[in-house]
Amino acid sequence: MNTKELLAILPVKRVAGALPEEVTDLTTDSRAVSAGGMFVCIEGYTVDGHRFVGSAIESGARVIIASKPIEVDLDKAAVVYVESTSRAISLLASVWCGYPSKRMKMIGVTGTNGKTSVSNIIHGILMGAGERSAVSGTIGFNLDGVLYETENTTTDVLTTQKMIARAAEEGCDTMTMEVSSHGLIEGRMAGTEFDIAIFTNLTHDHLDFHGTMENYGNAKGLLFAQLGQDFQQHKVAVLNADDPWHTKMKEMTSYPVLTYGIHADAMFKAANVNLRTDGTSFTLCCPEGEWEVEMRMIGEFSVSNALAAITALYAKGLAIPDILAPLRYLAPIKGRMERVETELPLTIYVDYAHSADAIEKAIDAVLPYKSAESKLIFVIGTGGNRDRKKRPVMAEKASAADYVILTTDDPRDEPYDSITSELAAGMVHKQFACIGDREAAVRHAIEVADEGDIIIFAGKGHEDFQIIGSTKYPHSDAAIALEEAGKKFGKGLIGN
Numbered sequence: 334m335n336t337k338e339l340l341a342i343l344p345v346k347r348v349a350g351a352l353p354e355e356v357t358d359l360t361t362d363s364r365a366v367s368a369g370g371m372f373v374c375i376e377g378y379t380v381d382g383h384r385f386v387g388s389a390i391e392s393g394a395r396v397i398i399a400s401k402p403i404e405v406d407l408d409k410a411a412v413v414y415v416e417s418t419s420r421a422i423s424l425l426a427s428v429w430c431g432y433p434s435k436r437m438k439m440i441g442v443t444g445t446n447g448k449t450s451v452s453n454i455i456h457g458i459l460m461g462a463g464e465r466s467a468v469s470g471t472i473g474f475n476l477d478g479v480l481y482e483t484e485n486t487t488t489d490v491l492t493t494q495k496m497i498a499r500a501a502e503e504g505c506d507t508m509t510m511e512v513s514s515h516g517l518i519e520g521r522m523a524g525t526e527f528d529i530a531i532f533t534n535l536t537h538d539h540l541d542f543h544g545t546m547e548n549y550g551n552a553k554g555l556l557f558a559q560l561g562q563d564f565q566q567h568k569v570a571v572l573n574a575d576d577p578w579h580t581k582m583k584e585m586t587s588y589p590v591l592t593y594g595i596h597a598d599a600m601f602k603a604a605n606v607n608l609r610t611d612g613t614s615f616t617l618c619c620p621e622g623e624w625e626v627e628m629r630m631i632g633e634f635s636v637s638n639a640l641a642a643i644t645a646l647y648a649k650g651l652a653i654p655d656i657l658a659p660l661r662y663l664a665p666i667k668g669r670m671e672r673v674e675t676e677l678p679l680t681i682y683v684d685y686a687h688s689a690d691a692i693e694k695a696i697d698a699v700l701p702y703k704s705a706e707s708k709l710i711f712v713i714g715t716g717g718n719r720d721r722k723k724r725p726v727m728a729e730k731a732s733a734a735d736y737v738i739l740t741t742d743d744p745r746d747e748p749y750d751s752i753t754s755e756l757a758a759g760m761v762h763k764q765f766a767c768i769g770d771r772e773a774a775v776r777h778a779i780e781v782a783d784e785g786d787i788i789i790f791a792g793k794g795h796e797d798f799q800i801i802g803s804t805k806y807p808h809s810d811a812a813i814a815l816e817e818a819g820k821k822f823g824k825g826l827i828g829n
């Protein structure tokens with residue numbers, strides 16, 4: 334790309350050296366620099382990108398964007414000084430990728446819980462309806478059915494723009510993105526024009542980062558504020574009326590609002606909710622009349638997630654029958670109260686709950702179907718070096734299960750005992766064990782299980798690793814449980 338055209342977007346303070354006519358690539362990672370590229374130095378939480386200018390130039394960078402004085406051989410590369418390199422990369426990424434979000438319908442989903450579920454329900458319905466669709470978030474970047482790994486739920490601004498550009502180039506009509514509060518605060522969504530913004534809920538999480546619930550709510554509100562004020566574009570906010578924070582999100586935007594809910598008054602409301610162990614049905618009451626909805630996902634939280642998806646797709650212009658038909662056959666979302674198919678005399682679910690509210694919702698999804706003679710065993714861990722205040726509150730909610738195993742979920746550098754003892758402080762009954770090693774915790778769940786019991790392995794969901802120190806070790810709750818249960822009950826996976 335022409336260097337001057339690219340740099341025209343930046344408020345430049347000073348240029349040192351001669352700029353090349355063209356740059357071949359744009360990156361913030363010295364390890365990814367290619368010959369003739371532009372390297373933007375970002376001051377991170379861990380390291381300062383200005384440290385890697387030397388290696389970036391060795392790899393062929395011809396332009397460096399910096400905010401601090403740096404020593405550079407100006408025969409090899411030019412330096413463009415700006416006030417803020419993180420602001421600079423937001424602007425550069427949009428120009429580099431040609432404002433790709435303007436070429437598709439963009440749907441953003443934010444909230445403490447339900448982002449992955451709602452965005453994948455939307456994607457699944459669109460694919461089922463024959464549209465080309467992309468979705469990004471905790472599970473990765475799914476481009477019309479092909480999954481690519483991503484580092485974060487909401488990726489850095491350059492990766493985000495490149496991902497959207499790729500989806501647009503591949504002919505996707507819609508891209509749905511999970512938008513985390515970290516992503517919003519750190520400007521990872523800069524340049525992304527959303528047409529529809531969805532709010533699921535706001536409960537205690539990530540307070541190590543945001544400090545207070547008010548800050549956390551404000552961070553989520555940015556998605557709605559950033560819808561902008563251009564009323565020639567038909568944008569919509571889709572808000573969960575069951576969550577009191579929805580009024581705050583409403584205040585953040587001047588665009589029309591559509592509400593959904595199960596308990597509160599809402600424009601898209603679920604009535605006659607029938608929760609079963611193999612699926613859910615409800616009556617959708619909406620401006621288009623009343624419709625019977627059937628789906629394979631379980632738990633009341635799935636009704637809320639389905640309502641969010643239905644409302645957003647209606648706002649996008651789909652007819653209600655075209656939304657409900659694919660929803661009926663949609664498989665449960667990977668790792669979200671996903672039942673492990675086995676021949677065992679046990680019912681096993683893998684779930685991603687790692688906040689108090691999610692734990693409550695996951696337990697509520699199965700408790701009504703548990704017989705009086707059987708137990709609900711709940712395995713839950715929290716991450717090390719992350720929000721510690723949520724630990725006792727999570728355990729308090731987990732106490733609704735008959736037997737709780739407190740363990741770790743990516744302990745990182747924190748000792749096992751520190752995590753499990755802080756969880757244990759919130760337990761309201763004594764039927765629990767603290768087992769920091771997650772593999773041993775999973776095996777223990779099988780050891781104490783009797784025929785007919787239900788086990789929920791919470792926290793890992795779709796993930797197939799456990800981070801100990803800074804190393805990612807392979808880990809699968811389901812695989813360990815099946816191996817252990819196979820030994821105990823002589824059975825395993827269907828077909829084994």
Ligand SMILES: CC(=O)N[C@H]1[C@@H](OP(=O)(O)OP(=O)(O)OC[C@H]2O[C@@H](n3ccc(=O)[nH]c3=O)[C@H](O)[C@@H]2O)O[C@H](CO)[C@@H](O)[C@@H]1O[C@H](C)C(=O)N[C@@H](C)C(=O)N[C@H](CCC(=O)O)C(=O)O
Binds near residue numbers: 362364376381486487
């Ligand atoms: C705390 C935080 O937000 N950290 C994010 C941040 O990392 P960082 O600031 O530590 O980056 P850094 O390692 O210091 O690097 C700084 C710069 O130097 C560059 N560098 C670095 C090394 C090198 O050799 N050469 C080089 O050029 C890097 O490419 C970068 O540009 O920037 C990285 C790139 O964008 C992110 O991947 C990383 O997320 C980490 C992995 C993380 O755990 N983030 C969590 C808190 C997070 O963002 N979570 C949310 C919410 C999830 C949820 O809702 O549950 C998410 O969206 O994922």
Ligand SMILES: Nc1ncnc2c1ncn2[C@@H]1O[C@H](COP(=O)(O)OP(=O)(O)OP(=O)(O)O)[C@@H](O)[C@H]1O
Binds near residue numbers: 794
């Ligand atoms: N609408 C909801 N309300 C409350 N809990 C929910 C809801 N949807 C899902 N959950 C619970 O939260 C867990 C995580 O769900 P999901 O991955 O969809 O949320 P998320 O917002 O993407 O989470 P994360 O930010 O951690 O990626 C699920 O496994 C389930 O236990």
